[in-house]
Amino acid sequence: MKKLHRTLVHSSSNQQSESDQDIPDKKGEPLSKDIKVNFEKMQDIFANSSDAVIRRFEVGSDVKIGAFIVYIDGLVDREIVQLSLMKPLMVDINPTTVGCELNKKNALTIIKERILSISEVNEINCLQDAVNAVLSGDTVLFLDGSSTALIAGSRGWEARSIETPDTEVVVRGSREGFTETLRTNTALLRRRIKSPNLKFESMKIGRQTQTDVIVAYIKGIADEKIVEEVKRRLSRIDTDSILESGYIEEYIEDDPLSFLPTVGNSEKPDMVAAKMLEGRVAILTDGTPFVLTVPYLFVEAFQSSEDYYSRPYYASFLRTLRYIAFFISEFAPAAYIALTTFHQEMLPPALLINMAASKEGTPFPAFIEAMIMNIIYEILKEAGVRLPRPVGQAVSIVGALVVGEAAVSAGLVGAPMVIVISITAVSAFVVSSINDTTTIMRFFYMILAGSLGIFGIMIGAAGFLTHLASMRSFGVPYLSPIAPISTQDMKDVFIRAPWWAMHTRPRVIGWKNLVRQKYNLIPKPNKDDDNK
Amino acid sequence: MLEDGKISNLQFICIFVLSRLMLTMTYLSYFKAPPFNQDLWLSALLSAPMHILFMLPAYFLAQRLRNMTAVQSAEVILGPAGKLVSALFVWFFIHRTAIILREFGEFFTSILYPETPILVFIGLTALFAAYAVKNGIETICRVAQIALPVILFSVLLIMALLVKNFDLRCVLPVLEDGIAPVIYGAFVIAARTGMILGIPMLLPYINIPGKLKNYLIIGFFVLSFYFCIIVLLTAGIFGIEQSKIIDFPFFYAVQLISVGDFLERIDVLFVAIWISGMFVHASTHYYLAVLGTAQLLKLKDYRPIVPALGIIIVNLSILQSENIVVFNKFLSYKVYTWYVLLFMVILPSFLLLVAVIRKKGADSR
Amino acid sequence: MKNCFIICLAVILLVTLNGCWNRRELDAISIVTAVGIDKSKTEEKIQTTFQIMKPSALKTSGSSSSGEQKGVWTLSSTGYTIFDATRNATMQTDRKLFFSENKVIVIGEEVAKSGIAPFLDFFLRDPEPRRLSWLLIAKGEASDIIKAKHEQENIPAKAIRGMIKASGATSTAVQVNLNDFAKCLSTPGVDPVACRIELIGDGKQSDKKMCVTGAAVFKKDKLVGWLDRPETRGLNWVLGKVGSGIIVVKSPKEENKDVALEIIRAGSKITPEIRDGKITITVEIHEEGNLAEQMSNVQLTNVETFKELEKRKAQVIKNEINAVLDKAQKEWGTDIFGFGEAIHRKYPKEWKELKGKWREEFPKVDIQVKVDAKLRTAGVSTAPSKVR
Structure with a gap:
């Protein structure tokens, strides 16, 4: 392995000298x-x-x-x-x-x-x-x-106008999305944060592409150390091309081998502005509407911009729902395998009868069944995303018919399996920002469940939790504020507290300028009015 | 420093409580120890002061040499001869890790997977624990911080679900055989808390070591409270005589949960939740073993010896006793209590005494 | 990196090549719903009878399942121990028996008379069977019960479970599961009882119906006798386990007509007392009920008749209790009420001496029964409709 690494390094340095001549x-x-x-x-x-x-x-x-x-x-x-x-x-x-x-x-x-x-x-x-x-x-x-x-200065090219982003759809809130043009994007941010403290530091990355990259932060709120660290990591990048912020993401990640992202991205200016106001640093890249934000914490995957615009009760309910959906999408097929092949005693008798009955007609073990169905589902999903929209619909119809109906009536898989896979698929879309991670982890858990049942799942989950706990994003523990626990910040994790109750920015990120609003902002009726 | 992470007092208490509680919740047949009758819950309550008593030597030793672990301080206090004491500490943690892994293995092979070789459970747990150990104490503590609230809540939930099967008359008669067996029972319960030796091992990595004692005392009372719940639930459901003969009594109590007519045998679900706690339990001791070894051998980094020590621990775990009967004999209160006390109380007391005489380390004032 | 790869590979191989460890697909298990234990008639062995679900016949969803099919299959096997017999049963099924769904254990009369503790060890030791399984003693052969059919339920075991649960409406049967039984068995000062099940009706064996009533009384682990329905309710009164039920008394105004009084709630208190070495046990029963039905044609809702009804009701309760006390104390000498345990709780020191000779002492114990029965309401119509 070391040898391979050396040759890789060697060849890359060769390339560098060649390309310098070019x-x-x-x-x-x-x-x-x-x-x-x-x-x-x-x-x-x-x-x-x-x-x-x-x-x-x-x-x-x-x-x-x-x-x-x-x-x-x-x-x-x-x-x-x-x-x-x-x-x-x-x-x-x-x-x-x-x-x-x-x-x-x-x-x-x-x-x-x-x-x-x-x-x-x-x-x-x-x-x-x-x-x-x-x-x-x-x-x-x-x-x-x-x-x-x-x-x-005569720049002016054909560009996409500001549109509603497809990735983060909201019912309430700004519908503007970033575009491919850097200047438009900075303007979108500046329009939201009209403060001279909003800084845009520009740099060019990519030997061939010479891509403009802007490090945006709010002076006085963002931790300078993080800003410096971002700039240091960005200036380290010495590559041919930066075509999308995803390239940058991979070069500046804390844990490059992890399944999980330690750099966030968003297409929505209001979201990025909100994150910057919590002390995060944004990285805008020319040519892509996806703006990176660091540090990125695990809990951010469960936060949506709309949480902060709708009333706190419903927002908190949705938060909780998202965590549940995350667990379902992660563990449902594995749990199904474990329950039907190892721990049948846990199934309620009526359900056990029906499951056993539907199992009798199918040829494969539950594990293989789950694998087949999951892979078919992933293929269908990929086909649906990549194909032009009208064809995509056809794919989903075929998928629904083939997977939902025919596979069961043909006796390829049992009906309960289809339900489990459907629930998993739907749940996975609820927490879409870490969808790719959940997909991979799901297979990992399925293998463990197929061999050791619930012990396999849980020891795998403990390992995964350890991995999560060991990660950091730009110096900030990835699992904070859950672990290490910060009780004040828990107001914005499983629930979303009303705005007037969230006096402080997240302690782990915005510790430099902690207080974001006056205390005691809870609206009250004017006492003088009462006296009249 | 071998470990550059810092943990908070709260995190330390999390791993401390988990390390003790998981054993009682899963493997331990607590009714097979004095006082052998319905007064065990009193022993459980009394275990908090007993814990404090047992903690004192280790605690003062740790506070006296705040920036040194027990393994290091033994050498400072005793000179070259201290190596022997350090080695004994390291052996204690290695052996404890092996015991813990074996306990989990026996637990799973007995209740859920009778046909699976025990090596699978020991090996897999050790493997994932090795990964946690490699990532340092900070990571283990964070996992503990997530696992502990969930596990504490699970016990309360079990209590709520079992309350209808519960026969409160099980606590009567109180003090049937007098107070002495009850105190002996508390002594045995507290003596199982080998993690007390973890205080001098981890104190150098605690960010505000001065406040640790408050947290420890709270931790002991939380433990007492939960022991009490667990003991009462078991006794109330099986009766004393049955409790004495059942292995893994708390698990079997959980098995009797029946919500309505549809939610039965949800013990697997609870065991699933507990696995994270067992994992923390195993990784903490594994970590202490690795840290101690590295300090004993004066290594610069402890990470390279993680796999090697892991293999030793897994082998020890399997070879230490040929079957569950032999294993339980070693773990019974007659043997194990004194074995742990030697390392947990006697050796630290000895060190502390020598330290005071030879005026090593900062005076606690 | 290399190590990491090897470890990953090892883990994958470890977990995928495990073959047969504990994995059992749903179509590879025979789900047992009831077990019957008898002595084999032909050889010196134990005969076990299993009631096994047929999932394909029981499936509720889907229209294609033919309703006439039998939902369960019964088979018998013999062995030297229960587990041996269980494993021998696999010679007849293509699948391994699965006990976690088994909630009914029926033990034959003959086995019960010889002591059932050895037969329960398997159910208490093995991790698979439930401790919440109902323990029933068959009057006759257990295998007949297991083989009996039920008109309403496809799974007869489910019907047995239902009957046990429904017995709370009359309180004339006991509800004892394996855990309760084991608890009583191992506690000194209590003797166990178990549910009693029998086949009633005339004609062919296959036409007979199952019926759960009364109780089977044990001394240590040996069956010593049966309680009939009033006696069983007497036992339930003492144990404080009466939930509901009907007490029939004679109408105070027309002595040949009956009045039905419904039990709403009841409780009991057992107070032992030791004075000069003499043990007295006071059983206090508190009962509340309604006037539920009357066959007479006289208005009963006035203060005096209510008082009279309460008195008569108390007498009936007292009679029921005395009947069972007589049988248990004098006839069998078995302490199914847990009086010994009550003494243990109150007089732990004295109990230390009593413990050993409790069985001899128990028949000599003086037991006082005090009943406090009340009537609360009289239903919707306060007076009977006059027949004119």
Whole structure:
């Protein structure tokens, strides 16, 4: 194993050196004063890139100054380029508007300060920055006689508008979801937290993809150590590509071999804002609507944004229900196997008769039966998710018929098995954020149940609990606030206390700035009114 | 430090209470010990002060050398000769772990899985416990913190479900044979709490060691209360004479639960809940054995010896007695009480005495 | 990593290759619902009779099951011990017998007379059988009971269970399960009783009906006699186990007509007293009831008649108790009331001496019965409808 590891390391370092040769390393190479040199270099860099546009033209009416702009078609807003950049430079420019004679020396300053009617203009000196800017959708303007180029913010591409996310559907609450565009996402957060303390620290990850990643947190609430740790882990990532936040998740996880996520994700700005307000750090990645939040605790899987918007009694009821559903989806098939093959005495007599009767017609042991049904169910589920929607419906109909009816009447499996699998499947969707974990653990428990009954299940569960207890997410115990117990935080675990009762942020995460509201906010009738 | 985790007093009490309670709830035939009659519940109540008495030497020893475990302090106090005492402590924990695993194995093979080899239960529990041990005391404590409330609640639930079968007249006559057997009974109950030696082993890892005694005393009273419930339930349901001959009496009492006509024989469900407690019980002692060994051998990390020690423990567990009759003979109050007392009270008292004479360690004032 | 892999592999192999440990599929067990124990007639062995469920015939859901099919199957086997006989039964079934659902144990009269403790050891030692199984003593052969049919229930054992539970309505049978029996058996100062079951009706053996009434009285673990219905209620009065029932007395105004009085609640108190070495036991019965029915045509709801009815009721109760006391104390010398245990509770020191000779002492004990019977209501119609 060590050998394999060494070769892996070795080959990866080889790859690194090779790929370094592939990319023309022009980092730090300054721009030339000669526009021809710059032009050739740009042409060289963007050779064979059909979407790169390099447009040569001349600026000024009397003194002509050579210039060219570079942008990527499709990433820029053409209107900005044409109306705010090209038109002022080529048509509107004249000594009256400028106020003085244009020459090679002052051209850059004048153009930057007087001509370009674009809000975001920056100066750059080196080639690599120019290339990066172009690739990010900005337009770069090169002028003859100056070793500085101007970056005009012209980003504007076709993007999905803000839509209701499919993953976290709510009845009550904001329907906005994050989009693929980073700037939109930051805006969605900023709109919710109008505080200068909301910080967005930006960085680029991915050697090829150069993905923009933003670390967002609220200064004064988030623990600096966690922010620093997030930044440290992010800066460690040295890979080709970051296409989705899932990549990042796997690079920064605390327990990479675990079945369980130690990094949370959400598509909903209100959810992320709420988590940041509890002291968590969000990681926004360009190109995906899924925003990561750390630290992520086990109990978060059972919390939904809607819990906090609906009345506490029902919200608490739903919380409890989710825990029950989690246990059902985790243990139901295993418990069924254990009960029918090891501990029949526990079944009520009437049920035992019926189960025994339905068992008599089927060929497989209960364990095999459960395995078959579970695997068929997982296949159907996967097919239903991947297929286009109309076909997906067909799949579910076939699935329902085949699994539900035909399998029983054909005597392949017993009817009780179908019920168990259905309950399991439905319950699993209640706690959808750790659905993948429950699915795998379910098989694990089924194997243990099939061989040792309830002892197998429970010793496996004890092992799993040990695993949960041993995990940490960015320094925070994964099972907190249940273990180590924090009685104050239990207000938001199995129940959801009314807002006025939750004075403090979660102690394990928001300990830096614990008090989130005034005490004694419980609404009361005005006493003066009573006296009248 | 070998272990860099810190646990709270509450967590320590969780593992402490679980370590003692699980044995009574599953394996122990408590009626096969003095006072042999309906006064056992009085012994159970009296076990709290008895526990406090037994705790004193270990507790003062631990407080005197706060940043050292019992294994380390023996060496500091006695010099090179202390190695022998340290080794005895380590042996005690290894042997206890082996006994605990064997008890669970016998429990399961007797009640639920008569045809399964005992090695399966011992081996699997040891395997998962090894995983817990590898993750350190913090993890074990967190599991205990989750398991304990559930288990304590399960006993109360059992009590509520069994109350209709319960014959309160079972406590009469009180003090039939006088008070002496009752005190002896309390003595035997308290002497089974080998985890008392865990106090000097784990005190260095407790975040506020000064407050431990309050928690311990609460823990002892919780234990007393639950012993009392368990003893009364058994006696009230089976009668004294039957209780004396039934193995695993509390389990069989649970078997008699019958809710309505449909919920019967739900003992398996309760055993399922208890397994987590047994698991904590086993892992705690396993951990102490590993920690002690590592400190005895002055290792930098205890993790590498976890599997090796595990194999020794499993083998010891199986080889220590050839069948349940021999095993029970060793575990009977006549033998086991004194065996545990030697390690739990006599050795710490000796250490404490030498420490005071040789002025080792901080004065408790 | 390598170690981890090996361990994982070992665990998977360990748990999947286990073959036959304790695993029994539902279609590989024979669910026993009742067991009967007799002495074999032909050889010196024990004969056990099992009533085994046929799940496919009993299935409630699904329309295809033919209603006429018999729900159970009975089979007998012999062996030197109960467990031996049980295992021998597998030679006739294709499956292993499964006792956890067994709630009825019937023991034949002959076995009961020879002492039943050895026969119960299997049921108390093995983890499978329930301690809550009802223990019945058959008047006659246990196998006949097990083989008997029941019109309403597909599973006759279920009917037996129902009958035992329903006996609370008359309190003329005892409800004793294995645990109660074992408890009484091992406690000095109490002798056990058990439910009594018999076949009634004329004609062919197969047409006879099961009937749970009365009680079987034991001395130590040997059957010494039977209690009839009033005597059984007498026993239940003393034990405080009367739940409900009807007491029939003569109408105070028309002595040849009957009045039915319903028992609503009852309780008992046993107070032993030792004075100068002489043991007196006072049994106090508190009973409350209603006037439930009258065959006479006279209004009974007035203060005097109520008083009179209460007095007559108390007398009936007293008679029932005295009948059973007489039989148990004088005829059999068996302390089925737990008087010894009551003395133990109150006089632990004296009991130490008494314990050994309790059986000799018991018939000499003076037992006082005090009954306090009350009538509370008289139903909806206060007076009988006048026949005019």
